Amino acid sequence: MIAKKKNVSKTHHCYPKFFLFAKVGAGFLFLFLGLSVFPERLEAQSETRYEALGTGKGKTRDLALEEAKINALEEIVYHQARKDPLFRDLFIPEALQQGEFQVIEASQQNKESWIGKVRASVERSLVDALYVGRYATTVVNLLDAAETAIPDIEKLLSEAARFESNGVIASAETTYSQARSKIQEVLRYLGQIQDAYYFSSIQKRKAPELQKLLQSYDGTAQEGIARLRKAQQQLDKTATTQRILEIFAEIENALIPIEETLTQWRPVSASPQSYSQEILKEIQAGLKQKKGSLAVQKKTFVQASQGISQEDLYVYARKTMLQNRLSLVEGDLSRIEQRIQQELCWRSPVVQSTVWLINHVPTDIFSLGMYAPWGIVPANGYPRSVPLAWQAYLTVQGAVPLGEGGLWGSSSFYGGAEYSLGKDTIVSQQVLLGFYGRTLWGAGVRWDWWRQDPTQSSSPRFAVALSGGLSGSSYGKKAQRPLWLNTFWYEIPSGAFHMARYLNISYESELNPSPYVQFRWWLTSTSRNGEEAVPLWVGWAGLEAAFRLPILKPFRWKIRWQGAMTAPLQDVLIDGTLLETKGAFGFGLEYSL
Helix, strand or coil: CCCCCCCCCHHHHHHHHHHHHHHHHHHHHHHHHHHHHHHHHHHHHHCCEEEEEEEEEECCHHHHHHHHHHHHHHHHHHHHCCCCHHHHHHHHHHHHHHCEEEEEEEEEEECCEEEEEEEEEEEHHHHHHHHHHHHHHHHHHHHHHHHHHHHHHHHHHHHHHHHHHCCCHHHHHHHHHHHHHHHHHHHHHHCCCCCCCCECCCCCCEHHHHHHHHHHHHHHHHHHHHHHHHHHHCCCCCHHHHHHHHHHHHHHHHHHHHHHHHHHHHHHHHCHHHCCHHHHHHHHHHHHHHHHHHHHHHHHHHHHCCCCCCCCHHHHHHHHHHHHHHHHHHHHHHHHHHHHHHHHHHCCHHHHHHHHHHHCCCCCCEEEEEEEEEEEEEECCEEEEEECCCEEEEEEEEEEEECCEEEEEEEEEEEEECCCCCCCEEEEEEEEEEEECCEEEEEEEEEEEEEECCCCCCCCCEEEEEEEEECCCCECCCECCCCEEEEEEEECCCCCCCHHHHCCEEEEEEEEEECCEEEEEEEEEEEEECHHHCEEEEEEEEEEEEECCCCCCCEEEEEEEEEEEEEEEECCEECHHHCEEEEEEEEEEEEEC
16 A cells, blocks of 8 residues: 655745755854954954043133143043043043143134144053052042941931930031031032942942932931921011021022032032133132122121020021031132132243243253262262362254154253363364164264363364264154264374374263163373473263153253373373372253253
């Protein structure tokens, strides 16, 4: 018997194939999307900087660009790094110093209006280091301060409730007001914290939790004050007492907008360096207005509170509370005004110019230096001060990039003793010019504008030089001094023939491993006239170390040792039996622009 073949629908066989193709197609689609998106995610993760564009307005170009910088940094804080106002106040002063800013636009709209656009770029490492460093420490300290204040607040609320239950209305309202004042103080600095990562070290509570708890305590205090004042209104009072309380209420209502404005200004006064000059000037003008309004309320208070007796407990308590409140508002206005005035004074052109002169980052294009006219020599186991000849110099140097290399040059104007232990007084100048790439080469000349030796005669000298060394990776860009420069000088002989007169050679070397450290050494052999016109062979050598500090950056502090040897010239030889040697440590100071 032949089995009957089942009638299987073709559609039934098509579904598995359809699902198979669908799965394969979906797999390729997800693979394509993954390959296209994954590199972007890798690229985003490899980014090391935050960048943002900011705009600003101001009466001058500088003010507009200043506001644009701060606006760009706020964009980084709030929208890219997603941090809170407390982090903003800590971050902006650091970013203004360490960030990079590119002016996109600076246009004048009218005589008193400029618009600026700036692109800010900040290392992510700065944000991360600040978040786990100063910000974390500040947040934990503020949370601990709030935790410490909470038991005192709870105690005040408990005492106020006890006074209220016993019917002591004046003491109850005073205690409620004290609790509310303390609560508002804590909420002011907790309001800057929106981060829910860090917690206090006392009760391990975070900022949102503490804020919610304190707000509930504040509501309790407000409700208690409202109940007490409602109860007081139901008591029999004279018309005079009623009028005094109405005046006090009017003053309290007038203080509310002043206190609200102070709440907005306190973060600015806490970190004024992170706000634009325009905002600071607006606050300064607003402070004058608020101080005028406060003066009116104080005058009204003094007139209304005259003749109030301590026997009227409630009215006297209201007077004391309002007097304290007026004093607190006045003190806050004065403190904020002082901080704003100090910051505006600090930003004034005169102060900023002075600060720049003594603490700018020098380029070393222009340098002015001198050496102290005294030194130190070891004598019998202890240092002894000795006089040295005065020396001063002025140097102008720099590099002009041309592709991968460029031109370099320097010119120095020198006055004083030829060397610190010498007796020749000179005014000379030298010029070096050359090319640089990875290495640098050059040539130069040196001549005397004026020279006087111990015989009071004038015999100017002339010398030629060859230079070579290493330029360094930042030469011609950030640095105007090469990494290592060696210069060989040959002085043109003068006077009667003698072998020593033709060995007028000098070697000078300067090493600049960093902007903060410099080393120099030199060696010279030449001939000069001694006293009574006795020709002398003179040789001197020296070693100098110079350094800069993180503060007073334009100043380079120098310490050096220099020694000299002299001997009379005889025929073609040097009389070694009359050789004299001397040496001393000296000190110098250089200022650079």
